Each structure stands twice: as structure tokens, then as C-alpha cells.
Amino acid sequence: MHLAMIGTGYVGLVSGACFADFGHHVTCIDKDTAKIDKIKAGVMPIWEPGLEGLVKSNIQHGRLSFTTDLKAGIERADAVFIAVGTPARRGDGHADLTYVYEAVRELAKAATKPIVVVTKSTVPVGTGDRIAEILKEEGAPEGCSVASNPEFLREGAAIRDFKIPDRIVVGAEDDHAREVLKEIYRPLFLNQAPIVLTGRRTAELTKYAANAFLAMKISFINEVADLCEAVGADVQEVARGIxxxxxxxxxxxxxxxxxxxxxxxxxxxxxxxxxxxxxxxxxxxxxxxxxxxxxxxxxxxxxxxxxxxxxxxxxxxxxxxxxxxxxxxxxxxxxxxxxxxxxxxxxxxxxxxxxxxxxxxxxxxxxxxxxxxxxxxxxxxxxxxxxxxxxxxxxxxxxxxxxxxxxxxxxxxxxxxxxxxxxxxxxxxxxxxxxxxxxxx
CATH class of the missing domain: 3.40.50.720 (NAD(P)-binding Rossmann-like Domain)
Known part of the structure; x- marks a missing residue:
């Protein structure tokens, strides 16, 4: 399949390179000309074990390319993934969706055929609904679909996590989007990777709930460690025991x-x-x-x-x-x-x-x-x-x-x-x- 990835940060670059390694044709798009030039020259914007070799190999095999031209980048795409930053908004902690919505508006104007728009960025519940509205407001071709496909990559082990995932979560409201994403991830089905097909809002919340639960485990064991110090126990043995x-x-x-x-x-x-x-x-x-x-x-x-x-x-x-x-x-x-x-x-x-x-x-x-x-x-x-x-x-x-x-x-x-x-x-x-x-x- 032909895929486009908007954003060449941590999620976009790793995902794009891994999709290309599955055999898909992937175009990664970014506004930062200097970053794109460096990636083409083999200089990665992030340090992740194995990433440099993976990118270089798939460029050489013609499956992975990079551009700053959005219109050219999505021309043949069956699905376009949005993988731009969603930092905490200064002052109130809300996710800042400025880059997501900006990408969607530009995508809507550049698209010449129906496409599946997939959010890989971590976004609050309801973001997919707003993306669908923006696509209509900006005159995107009839028949576009919107899906949520959150990532669960650990920094330092991202390539392995992408290729041998615990699960693949796909949130969509129509059969076409579900079928396109199932085809994109079909190479992973050989490893019997479980795929969770659900609604967009459920998929969006799943990502936040997963990270919140893991954060809770860390804070829990840190408080237990304080108790261990007070009573003369060993937190590592307690952690092993539980x-x-x-x-x-x-x-x-x-x-x-x-x-x-x-x-x-x-x-x-x-x-x-x-x-x-x-x-x-x-x-x-x-x-x-x-x-x-x-x-x-x-x-x-x-x-x-x-x-x-x-x-x-x-x-x-x-x-x-x-x-x-x-x-x-x-x-x-x-x-x-x-x-x-x-x-x-x-x-x-x-x-x-x-x-x-x-x-x-x-x-x-x-x-x-x-x-x-x-x-x-x-x-x-x-x-x-x-x-x-x-x-x-x-x-x-x-x-x-x-x-x-x-x-x-x-x-x-x-x-x-x-x-x-x-x-x-x-x-x-x-x-x-x-x-x-x-x-x-």
C-alpha cells in the first residue's frame, strides 16, 4: 500500500520506517527542510537503537522517501497518518492540538481523492470527531474516513515494539477505514499480534488510560519503597514478590x-x-x-x-x-x-x-x-x-x-x-x- 506520514518526530519516523520495512511504500512529510535534508543524508533527528540502519535500508530499497511537499507526498496515499506533536498546553495541562488541526486543514486542501486519515498522535477523546468536521469544512473529497491508531512504543525499544506489538488498537466508525488499517497491519498478523477493533473515542481513551495505569504502577512502587526504608524491608524483593x-x-x-x-x-x-x-x-x-x-x-x-x-x-x-x-x-x-x-x-x-x-x-x-x-x-x-x-x-x-x-x-x-x-x-x-x-x- 501507499502511505503518507505527516511528522518525522519520534512516532512518525519510527512508524514510517517500520511500515516501509513491511513492504509498504511510505512518504514521510515534514515542514522542517533542514530536518528532511539531514534524514536524507542519514542523520537521524532522534537517537533510537537500530533506527538509522532501518531508515537507510528502506530508502535504498525505494520504499521510504522524505519530502516537505504535502501535496506530492499524499498524491498516491491510501492512508495518511498524522504523527505531529501534542505537547501539554502551557498553563492548564490540556493537550495542544494546534499542530494536529493545522495538518488536517492542509491535508484537506491538498487531497485529490478520498483517503483514510489516521491519528497516531496522542489526542484527547473526541479529536477524531473534530478532524472529520475540519475535513468537511475545508472541502476534502467526499468519502474520506477518520480513524484512531494510537502508538504504544517504548523509547529505546521502539522498533521491536512496532514489529512485535502487544496489541494493535484501531478505532474507526466505518468498515472502509477498518479494512484499510487491517490491510496495513496484515504483515503483523503472521505473528498473531492481537488487533483491537473499536470506536474512535474508545481508541483515543485507551492510549491515555494505558499510560496513566503504567504511571500509577511507578508511583505505587515508589511509595512502597519509602515504606520499605521506614520498616527495614527491601523494595526489590517486594516488587518481585508481587x-x-x-x-x-x-x-x-x-x-x-x-x-x-x-x-x-x-x-x-x-x-x-x-x-x-x-x-x-x-x-x-x-x-x-x-x-x-x-x-x-x-x-x-x-x-x-x-x-x-x-x-x-x-x-x-x-x-x-x-x-x-x-x-x-x-x-x-x-x-x-x-x-x-x-x-x-x-x-x-x-x-x-x-x-x-x-x-x-x-x-x-x-x-x-x-x-x-x-x-x-x-x-x-x-x-x-x-x-x-x-x-x-x-x-x-x-x-x-x-x-x-x-x-x-x-x-x-x-x-x-x-x-x-x-x-x-x-x-x-x-x-x-x-x-x-x-x-x-
């Missing part, structure tokens, strides 16, 4: 500094705004948001206690800046409020991230960016593990201890065991590890 129950599952039960990234923070807020407009209280999700905000703000206090109570004049080494490993995404990363509060407390901060420096530098003025993890530790009173990159899972702790001025390893991701760290003369401060007392933070 995660083996298949009604609960082990994923997203890892205690840490709170959730961040491009999805959970904005989607939980957008769900709350949707519920507010509908007059339906969402007390659990409201609490999840508050717990997470408080969690991120409290991380600097843990570091302060690990170095004796005051940050003034202390040098703190921070390992990991992105919100999770295997991405360069800094959106709502827990490292940002942590470092800001460290600086406000009078600390000097050196940080290292394997791929996130370019995105982090404009967000974190006033810190030193180290060349590697060992330079980060040099002269540090404490080293803080914020993002659990693989590079940080097998540090030479003997070298770290030799380079540090102090002894505190604040392990916000529970990468290390206490006994392992203490063999090298360091003091381990984990999260919810049942060790608190003499070493309490």
Missing part, C-alpha cells in the same frame, strides 16, 4: 526518582483535564501526578543527607541525564529538577550521559559536562546514578572510589547491591533497600 502474580506483572515496578519522558507526564495531565471537562473526578490519577512531582523534588534531599546534610560547597557527580536509557530524550527527565535543586543548594555538579549531552546542555546551564563516568567521579563528594544506562551497571568501583573525594554512591536506580559497593570503601544509598538506619537518607 510481580510474579500474573494479575499484577513485574513491569514498571522499579523504584526510582519518578517517571519522566514525553508521554507519562503530559498524558496523565491531559487525562485529568479531559475528566474535568466531563465532570468525572479521577482521584487516583490526580494523586499519581502529585506523588511523582513530590518524588522528583525530594531526590536532592537524599543526596544532601548522603553528604552530611548540606550541599553547600559539595561536588556532586551525576551519571545519566535522559529520562531513561537508550534515548536522548530529556523531556521531564528526573535529572532536571534534581540538578536544579543541587545547584540551588550550593553544590557544584559534573554530569555525564552516553548520548544525552546535546539535548541536556541548554536545559542545564551551570554544570560541567564530563567526558565519561570516571571523569564525573573525580573529586566528587557523592556520585549519583540517575539513569540506568548499561555503561553504569558494571562500573569499576575501585577506580570510582579512588577518584572520589567522598564515599557516597547514591544509587537512585538500585543498580548495585550494598555489599558490592562497600567492598571498595564506598557507602551505598539505594532506594527502598531496607538498609536505612546508620546510613539513612
Amino acid at each position: 510481580g510474579l502474580d500474573n494479575r499484577i506483572g513485574a513491569k514498571f515496578l522499579h523504584a526510582g526518582p519518578g517517571y519522566g519522558g514525553s508521554c507519562f507526564p503530559k498524558d496523565t495531565l491531559a487525562l485529568l483535564r479531559t475528566a474535568e471537562e466531563a465532570g468525572v473526578e479521577q482521584r487516583i490519577i490526580s494523586t499519581v501526578v502529585s506523588v511523582n512531582d513530590d518524588r522528583k523534588a525530594a531526590m536532592a534531599d537524599r543526596v544532601a543527607k548522603a553528604v552530611g546534610g548540606s550541599l553547600k560547597g559539595k561536588r556532586i557527580g551525576v551519571l545519566g541525564l535522559t529520562f531513561k536509557p537508550n534515548t536522548d530524550d530529556m523531556r521531564d527527565a528526573p535529572s532536571i529538577p534534581l540538578i536544579q535543586r543541587l545547584l540551588e543548594g550550593g553544590a557544584e555538579v559534573a554530569a555525564f550521559d552516553p548520548v544525552g549531552r546535546e539535548q541536556a546542555e541548554p536545559l542545564l546551564p551551570g554544570i560541567t559536562f564530563a567526558e565519561d563516568e570516571y571523569e564525573t567521579a573525580a573529586g566528587a563528594d557523592a556520585v549519583v546514578i540517575v539513569t540506568e544506562w548499561d555503561e553504569f551497571r558494571a562500573l569499576d568501583l575501585e577506580v570510582i572510589a579512588q577518584k572520589m573525594k567522598g564515599k557516597a554512591l547514591v544509587d537512585l536506580r538500585n543498580v548495585y547491591d550494598r555489599a558490592e559497593v562497600e567492598r571498595f570503601g564506598l557507602v551505598h544509598f539505594g532506594v527502598g533497600r531496607g538498609q536505612y538506619g546508620a546510613n539513612s537518607v
Whole structure:
């Protein structure tokens, strides 16, 4: 089939490349000429394992192309996916649909035949209804359909998630749209990927509900971690004990500094705004948001206690800046409020991230960016593990201890065991590890 993808950000570029790899002919469209030129030259706008090779391969095989010309890009398309940004609107948390509706208006004017318009962007309930209205208002050809096909990709594992999905959700109001999307995803049926066919509004809400539930699991285990510290239990063993129950599952039960990234923070807020407009209280999700905000703000206090109570004049080494490993995404990363509060407390901060420096530098003025993890530790009173990159899972702790001025390893991701760290003369401060007392933070 011939597909068009409006937007070459995270969702659009990954989805477009994967659809092309299935054998479809895909044209990705973006207004940013510089971005399109870089992609054509093999320079990816995002860091995602395997993406560069996938894009280059499908360009070479003639299945994937890029353009800034919307009319030419959709000329042969059977379906056009909208994958533009829907950031949280400043001030109220609503999803900003400016880019979505702008794309639809331009699409309506450029279309010369009936097409299926599919939202891949994360949008509030009812957005598909408004898209259908705009298509009519702007004179789109008769017979156009509108569908919702939310993505469930994890940054750092997006290609695998696209090709081996837990489920494919298709929300449509007519048989034609459903059949077109079933044909687009037919290659995945060979792997027996479950497809959920439902209405547009249900599909739109499914995406928000899924992310809100996962955010809730993270906030839940973080609160359990605090309780573990108070009563002398180990949160990792608690998480394993409950995660083996298949009604609960082990994923997203890892205690840490709170959730961040491009999805959970904005989607939980957008769900709350949707519920507010509908007059339906969402007390659990409201609490999840508050717990997470408080969690991120409290991380600097843990570091302060690990170095004796005051940050003034202390040098703190921070390992990991992105919100999770295997991405360069800094959106709502827990490292940002942590470092800001460290600086406000009078600390000097050196940080290292394997791929996130370019995105982090404009967000974190006033810190030193180290060349590697060992330079980060040099002269540090404490080293803080914020993002659990693989590079940080097998540090030479003997070298770290030799380079540090102090002894505190604040392990916000529970990468290390206490006994392992203490063999090298360091003091381990984990999260919810049942060790608190003499070493309490």
C-alpha cells in the first residue's frame, strides 16, 4: 500500500520506517527542510537503537522517501497518518492540538481523492470527531474516513515494539477505514499480534488510560519503597514478590526518582483535564501526578543527607541525564529538577550521559559536562546514578572510589547491591533497600 506520514518526530519516523520495512511504500512529510535534508543524508533527528540502519535500508530499497511537499507526498496515499506533536498546553495541562488541526486543514486542501486519515498522535477523546468536521469544512473529497491508531512504543525499544506489538488498537466508525488499517497491519498478523477493533473515542481513551495505569504502577512502587526504608524491608524483593502474580506483572515496578519522558507526564495531565471537562473526578490519577512531582523534588534531599546534610560547597557527580536509557530524550527527565535543586543548594555538579549531552546542555546551564563516568567521579563528594544506562551497571568501583573525594554512591536506580559497593570503601544509598538506619537518607 501507499502511505503518507505527516511528522518525522519520534512516532512518525519510527512508524514510517517500520511500515516501509513491511513492504509498504511510505512518504514521510515534514515542514522542517533542514530536518528532511539531514534524514536524507542519514542523520537521524532522534537517537533510537537500530533506527538509522532501518531508515537507510528502506530508502535504498525505494520504499521510504522524505519530502516537505504535502501535496506530492499524499498524491498516491491510501492512508495518511498524522504523527505531529501534542505537547501539554502551557498553563492548564490540556493537550495542544494546534499542530494536529493545522495538518488536517492542509491535508484537506491538498487531497485529490478520498483517503483514510489516521491519528497516531496522542489526542484527547473526541479529536477524531473534530478532524472529520475540519475535513468537511475545508472541502476534502467526499468519502474520506477518520480513524484512531494510537502508538504504544517504548523509547529505546521502539522498533521491536512496532514489529512485535502487544496489541494493535484501531478505532474507526466505518468498515472502509477498518479494512484499510487491517490491510496495513496484515504483515503483523503472521505473528498473531492481537488487533483491537473499536470506536474512535474508545481508541483515543485507551492510549491515555494505558499510560496513566503504567504511571500509577511507578508511583505505587515508589511509595512502597519509602515504606520499605521506614520498616527495614527491601523494595526489590517486594516488587518481585508481587510481580510474579500474573494479575499484577513485574513491569514498571522499579523504584526510582519518578517517571519522566514525553508521554507519562503530559498524558496523565491531559487525562485529568479531559475528566474535568466531563465532570468525572479521577482521584487516583490526580494523586499519581502529585506523588511523582513530590518524588522528583525530594531526590536532592537524599543526596544532601548522603553528604552530611548540606550541599553547600559539595561536588556532586551525576551519571545519566535522559529520562531513561537508550534515548536522548530529556523531556521531564528526573535529572532536571534534581540538578536544579543541587545547584540551588550550593553544590557544584559534573554530569555525564552516553548520548544525552546535546539535548541536556541548554536545559542545564551551570554544570560541567564530563567526558565519561570516571571523569564525573573525580573529586566528587557523592556520585549519583540517575539513569540506568548499561555503561553504569558494571562500573569499576575501585577506580570510582579512588577518584572520589567522598564515599557516597547514591544509587537512585538500585543498580548495585550494598555489599558490592562497600567492598571498595564506598557507602551505598539505594532506594527502598531496607538498609536505612546508620546510613539513612
